[in-house]
Amino acid sequence: MQSFHRQLKRVGLACVAVGSICSSQMALAAGTDSGVQINNTATVNYSVSGVAQAAIGSSPTGNTAGAGSPTQFVVDNKVNLTLTRVGLAQTPVASGQTNQTVVYRLENIGNATQGYTFTTANLTGDDFDMTNFRVRVSADTSCALNSTTPPAAGYASATDTADFVQSLLEDTCRWVYIVADTPAGLANGDLSNVTLTAITVVAGAANAGAAVAVTQTAGADTAGTVDVVFADAGRDARETAQGTYVVSTAALSVQKTSSVFSDPFNNTTNPKAIPGAVMEYAIALTNTGGANASVVSITDAVPANTTFLAGQYNGNASDVSITVGAGAPTFCVAEAGGADTNADGCFRTSANGTLTVGAPAVASVATGGAATRVTVRFRVTIL
Amino acid sequence: MNPGKNIYIVAALIACSVSSQAFAQASACISLKSSAQVEEETTDAAGKKSVKLVQADKVVPGTVVIWTVTATNVCQKPSDQVTINNPVPTHMTYVADSATGPGSQITYSLDGKAFAPAAQLTVTENGAQRGATAADYKAIRWTFANSLQPGATVNASFRAVLN
Numbered sequence: 001m002q003s004f005h006r007q008l009k010r011v012g013l014a015c016v017a018v019g020s021i022c023s024s025q026m027a028l029a030a031g032t033d034s035g036v037q038i039n040n041t042a043t044v045n046y047s048v049s050g051v052a053q054a055a056i057g058s059s060p061t062g063n064t065a066g067a068g069s070p071t072q073f074v075v076d077n078k079v080n081l082t083l084t085r086v087g088l089a090q091t092p093v094a095s096g097q098t099n100q101t102v103v104y105r106l107e108n109i110g111n112a113t114q115g116y117t118f119t120t121a122n123l124t125g126d127d128f129d130m131t132n133f134r135v136r137v138s139a140d141t142s143c144a145l146n147s148t149t150p151p152a153a154g155y156a157s158a159t160d161t162a163d164f165v166q167s168l169l170e171d172t173c174r175w176v177y178i179v180a181d182t183p184a185g186l187a188n189g190d191l192s193n194v195t196l197t198a199i200t201v202v203a204g205a206a207n208a209g210a211a212v213a214v215t216q217t218a219g220a221d222t223a224g225t226v227d228v229v230f231a232d233a234g235r236d237a238r239e240t241a242q243g244t245y246v247v248s249t250a251a252l253s254v255q256k257t258s259s260v261f262s263d264p265f266n267n268t269t270n271p272k273a274i275p276g277a278v279m280e281y282a283i284a285l286t287n288t289g290g291a292n293a294s295v296v297s298i299t300d301a302v303p304a305n306t307t308f309l310a311g312q313y314n315g316n317a318s319d320v321s322i323t324v325g326a327g328a329p330t331f332c333v334a335e336a337g338g339a340d341t342n343a344d345g346c347f348r349t350s351a352n353g354t355l356t357v358g359a360p361a362v363a364s365v366a367t368g369g370a371a372t373r374v375t376v377r378f379r380v381t382i383l
Numbered sequence: 384m385n386p387g388k389n390i391y392i393v394a395a396l397i398a399c400s401v402s403s404q405a406f407a408q409a410s411a412c413i414s415l416k417s418s419a420q421v422e423e424e425t426t427d428a429a430g431k432k433s434v435k436l437v438q439a440d441k442v443v444p445g446t447v448v449i450w451t452v453t454a455t456n457v458c459q460k461p462s463d464q465v466t467i468n469n470p471v472p473t474h475m476t477y478v479a480d481s482a483t484g485p486g487s488q489i490t491y492s493l494d495g496k497a498f499a500p501a502a503q504l505t506v507t508e509n510g511a512q513r514g515a516t517a518a519d520y521k522a523i524r525w526t527f528a529n530s531l532q533p534g535a536t537v538n539a540s541f542r543a544v545l546n
Contacts, residue, residue: 031443031546032474032545032546036474038419038472038473038545039472040450040469042450042467042539043415043468044465044467045465047463047464048412048458048460048463052464053411053412056411056414059416063415063416064411064414064415064457065411070417071417071418073439073440073448074442075442075444076443078445111444227440229443231443
């Protein structure tokens with residue numbers, strides 16, 4: 001309780017530091033509300049022939065007695081907004097993927113409640129165009145001014161259905177998505193640049209089609225009424241921000257090499273591929289793409305005239321060696337019964353049948369080329 | 384009892400009743416007018432820019448408003464010790480060094496009651512004193528040294544920005 005009081009005190013003191021600005025900021029960071037009347041009355045004290053006279057208050061036209069009347073004006077509607085792309089600088093997409101999003105934060109930093117409608121555009125000069133553009137306003141209203149962390153859940157088609165903002169209070173924001181589909185047949189690294197434009201409209205429209213754009217009051221304005229002043233960048237009550245989609249797919253290459261491990265006469269010193277020699281096969285998977293590849297399984301039939309050699313690795317305990325990049329090898333046991341009974345990801349259809357290596361022994365091939373290359377090794381004997 | 388002193392008191396009472404009568408008839412000596420204006424930049428045909436003051440109608444947060452108080456002596460006698468007070472309006476912040484008033488000494492107040500020259504105003508903050516800034520001012524006072532002659536006018540003005 002005591003610390004709470006201390007905190008309150010600190011807040012109070014901080015307000016003294018910035019004076020009257022603070023008191024208004026506590027109410028409203030974007031400034032005095034549209035429609036508020038500002039009043040001001042001056043007073044004069046004087047004396048005539050040495051006798052103090054009653055104070056006189058001012059009026060707009062000149063007052064000679066009493067309290068007078070305030071000189072006043074009405075605070076006008078300052079239209080100001082920002083639209084900022086947040087999250088990833090480039091949204092990774094794969095060819096043919098639907099409902100891919102770029103996330104924006106729309107802020108009303110004016111002094112009145114406004115509505116907003118949106119338009120999207122495909123920019124030229126890039127590699128491809130996204131299709132089936134939609135704009136969706138997040139149903140998650142937890143947006144905080146200047147936040148760069150959009151909802152972790154991302155776009156949800158079931159709940160994020162609004163295509164316009166009916167009314168947004170001053171000093172509040174909304175997350176807005178461009179939702180679009182990716183055409184098929186694109187190359188890794190292809191870029192598509194898009195823009196989202198937010199247009200200020202009169203708050204409260206029933207739907208985007210019924211929205212009426214806010215117009216600026218031209219020329220001198222009328223005393224006592226709320227006029228509209230565009231105060232945003234460009235002074236057009238609209239803001240545009242770019243987003244980028246990048247095609248990012250896995251590009252997997254498979255290389256199989258063989259080497260002589262030993263022969264019965266030379267052993268491991270300069271061995272030759274003679275009958276009875278042990279051969280080692282290495283299957284290398286390299287991903288040079290922009291996304292990790294999930295490995296379903298690697299299968300390899302044991303070649304004719306060879307016999308699979310079990311117990312060659314891990315102190316004769318394992319049948320298959322797996323390395324990632326330059327890392328230390330891991331191992332698995334390839335059961336010969338056609339089933340992965342120990343669930344390590346490896347088995348053979350029969351003693352000399354097809355070898356299968358999958359998760360968890362090899363679950364994925366990460367993007368990164370040679371540094372993350374996955375190499376699967378096994379040995380056979382030449383008959 | 385000193386008869387001379389009695390007479391003095393009676394005279395004072397008469398003077399007092401005269402002045403209050405004058406007030407009741409709404410014929411005080413000063414007409415006080417307050418106006419709010421904003422600067423409007425205009426460009427003439429020759430491309431020359433000029434700033435003129437127009438009535439403050441189009442005002443949004445951040446707009447600087449020029450408040451001008453005009454005092455005119457509307458009676459036959461000079462007015463002495465003319466002092467104009469003007470609070471900084473609610474929702475507005477005084478713009479530093481913007482108060483002007485030819486022939487007057489300008490003082491400021493942090494509470495609307497006690498006035499002092501800007502250099503003498505301090506604010507206590509976190510137990511430490513600091514000089515008051517324009518944002519701290521709550522009221523401005525113009526004290527005119529010379530009498531305001533019949534028909535004469537004095538001006539006092541300041542700028543304030545809408546929060």
